[in-house]
Amino acid sequence: METRFLELKNITKSFGKVSALDRVNLFIKGEPEIVALIGDNGAGKSTLIKIISGVLQPDSGEIYVKAEKVDHWSVAKARAARIETVYQDRALVVQQTIARNIFMGREKTGFLGFVRGKEQSIESDRLMRMIGFTSKVFSSDSVVAKLSGGERGGVAIARAMYFEADLLILDEPTTALSLTESEKVFDFVRKAKERGTSCIFISHNIYHAYDVAERFIILDRGRVVREIDKEQTTAEKLVRDLQEIAHRGHRPAEGGVGQGGR
Amino acid sequence: MMTSQVKPLSPDLDRPPPHKVERKRGIIVFMDRNRRALSALLVLAGLMLVFILLGPSTFLNPLIYTAIFRTLPIPILLTVSLVFVIVEGEIDLSFGSILGLSTWAFAAAVASGWNPFLSVVFALVVGGCTGFVNGLIVTRLGLSSLVSTLGMSFLLRGLIHVGTQGNGISLTFLNDTPFYQVSVGSVWGFPVHMIWGLAFAAVAMLLFNHHRFGAHVCCVGDNPESSREMGINVPRVKRLAFIFVGIASGMAGVLSGLNNQMFYPGSGEDLLMPVLAAAFVGGTPTWGGVGTVAGAVIGACSVGVIETGIVAAGVSHLYKNFFYGLIIILAVSGHKLNEPQYR
Numbered sequence: 030m031e032t033r034f035l036e037l038k039n040i041t042k043s044f045g046k047v048s049a050l051d052r053v054n055l056f057i058k059g060e061p062e063i064v065a066l067i068g069d070n071g072a073g074k075s076t077l078i079k080i081i082s083g084v085l086q087p088d089s090g091e092i093y094v095k096a097e098k099v100d101h102w103s104v105a106k107a108r109a110a111r112i113e114t115v116y117q118d119r120a121l122v123v124q125q126t127i128a129r130n131i132f133m134g135r136e137k138t139g140f141l142g143f144v145r146g147k148e149q150s151i152e153s154d155r156l157m158r159m160i161g162f163t164s165k166v167f168s169s170d171s172v173v174a175k176l177s178g179g180e181r182g183g184v185a186i187a188r189a190m191y192f193e194a195d196l197l198i199l200d201e202p203t204t205a206l207s208l209t210e211s212e213k214v215f216d217f218v219r220k221a222k223e224r225g226t227s228c229i230f231i232s233h234n235i236y237h238a239y240d241v242a243e244r245f246i247i248l249d250r251g252r253v254v255r256e257i258d259k260e261q262t263t264a265e266k267l268v269r270d271l272q273e274i275a276h277r278g279h280r281p282a283e284g285g286v287g288q289g290g291r
Numbered sequence: 292m293m294t295s296q297v298k299p300l301s302p303d304l305d306r307p308p309p310h311k312v313e314r315k316r317g318i319i320v321f322m323d324r325n326r327r328a329l330s331a332l333l334v335l336a337g338l339m340l341v342f343i344l345l346g347p348s349t350f351l352n353p354l355i356y357t358a359i360f361r362t363l364p365i366p367i368l369l370t371v372s373l374v375f376v377i378v379e380g381e382i383d384l385s386f387g388s389i390l391g392l393s394t395w396a397f398a399a400a401v402a403s404g405w406n407p408f409l410s411v412v413f414a415l416v417v418g419g420c421t422g423f424v425n426g427l428i429v430t431r432l433g434l435s436s437l438v439s440t441l442g443m444s445f446l447l448r449g450l451i452h453v454g455t456q457g458n459g460i461s462l463t464f465l466n467d468t469p470f471y472q473v474s475v476g477s478v479w480g481f482p483v484h485m486i487w488g489l490a491f492a493a494v495a496m497l498l499f500n501h502h503r504f505g506a507h508v509c510c511v512g513d514n515p516e517s518s519r520e521m522g523i524n525v526p527r528v529k530r531l532a533f534i535f536v537g538i539a540s541g542m543a544g545v546l547s548g549l550n551n552q553m554f555y556p557g558s559g560e561d562l563l564m565p566v567l568a569a570a571f572v573g574g575t576p577t578w579g580g581v582g583t584v585a586g587a588v589i590g591a592c593s594v595g596v597i598e599t600g601i602v603a604a605g606v607s608h609l610y611k612n613f614f615y616g617l618i619i620i621l622a623v624s625g626h627k628l629n630e631p632q633y634r
Contacts, residue, residue, distance in 0.1 A: 104522035122513035134521035174633035
């Protein structure tokens with residue numbers, strides 16, 4: 030079997046008494062693939078993503094990168110493993126310029142840690158042009174607060190693109206985007222795969238997800254309840270699966286896994 | 292709803308831009324980038340104009356500026372460093388007491404026969420360490436910096452009172468030594484410590500505008516959660532800013548001790564309000580994420596001339612605080628009007 034790029038084993042995470050993830054296993058193949066993470070609100074999708082990107086530390090469980098166990102997983106280690114994340118909240122600093130946002134946390138620096146501002150703004154201009162997310166005139170010196178929601182999403186995606194990841198994580202990348210903008214995002218995901226980048230994304234739109242992804246992981250109340258390959262299902266079947274899982278959860282008499290709290 | 296017929300986005304980077312990149316040049320960009328500092332400059336210019344009109348004999352006399360410059364470097368050092376802490380969304384109210392502590396450290400060291408230059412380093416280390424403790428309290432214990440540095444301010448002052456038993460240390464024996472000349476002497480009537488203050492401000496300006504540290508300070512103050520998600524070590528950046536205030540207070544402490552030719556246990560006590568006012572009059576807003584170091588220097592100058600100006604304008608000293616407050620409120624209202632409009 031070829032080495033898996035990333036593997037999570039028995040990841041458990043709780044916030045106080047609320048269990049967000051319960052012994053979750055997840056892997057990303059060694060060769061590029063697109064995985065959709067789906068599930069109801071509160072299923073633990075965003076928590077799982079934040080653990081993969083290193084923002085949250087799991088309470089227990091192991092993380093393997095290319096079959097090697099990594100201890101003290103962090104944002105820096107995730108980045109070193111070439112994992113890039115576009116967060117649901119975009120992780121922007123809105124009073125700063127586009128260039129500063131793109132290079133946030135890993136500025137291009139020269140002598141004694143001074144930022145090479147000109148280089149950053151040229152690169153940012155190039156990126157914004159490439160992503161083509163413009164409905165009005167702006168430059169890399171523009172403050173992010175002046176941009177529309179879609180354009181802000183564009184900045185977050187441009188940032189992830191710039192650092193050419195091996196694994197790209199998108200947390201609801203298409204919320205608040207227009208139809209054409211969403212199409213651009215998914216087109217970008219496909220293109221990234223062609224270039225050798227795997228992608229995990231969260232979407233509430235099953236049809237979108239079905240269209241782009243090759244593998245579906247359904248989370249329900251902190252557990253991976255189903256893993257399906259695209260060949261084995263259709264969009265309609267996926268929707269039915271989700272509904273079934275959701276309904277099952279609402280009948281406390283059945284199952285009785287004792288995870289309630291909904 | 293199928294979206295598989297999306298037109299592929301060309302990955303060709305050299306493609307001409309789909310729109311004309313609007314890049315404003317020259318004076319407009321400069322004014323937009325430095326709008327806060329420029330608005331602070333406007334406040335200072337307005338103040339000077341009023342004072343010159345009301346008290347021409349005082350304000351057209353160069354001697355008044357020499358007098359102002361003798362005390363100005365201390366608020367400049369403090370205000371400039373405070374900008375870093377305010378921009379990252381915190382506050383430090385203990386700088387006055389850190390100043391006192393550093394002055395004491397310097398005076399005690401030099402009085403016990405240490406080399407004065409070594410004593411300066413000692414004072415800076417004391418200031419920096421105190422700032423580090425402030426940073427630890429805020430980042431490790433998660434206390435509000437407003438409250439914890441207020442507590443620290445009292446605590447350090449109490450420490451000085453207990454440690455010195457209320458006695459000052461005279462530094463007159465340093466007068467006319469080469470060390471005194473390079474620290475607080477004067478060059479053609481211009482106080483040397485003003486040069487130190489401005490040099491410090493210049494370094495701070497470089498750090499704030501062009502260094503990774505300044506960029507991180509702005510990001511952390513703008514949105515700490517985003518900063519964390521993008522891999523910035525938020526607690527570390529916060530601690531560094533508190534250390535920076537500590538070092539600046541240490542430097543201000545040495546200069547103020549030398550300028551007064553003595554250390555007294557209450558040194559730095561009266562600086563809290565003017566320096567805070569200077570930071571905000573200088574155009575740094577209270578909400579974090581943005582600020583201006585150049586504005587802080589201008590703000591410190593404004594607050595410096597207000598005191599002299601009110602006296603020179605012939606207003607009864609009973610009105611002093613009233614006008615002081617009025618000017619601060621007017622200045623900050625002016626900055627509010629000058630804020631850029633966002634969606």
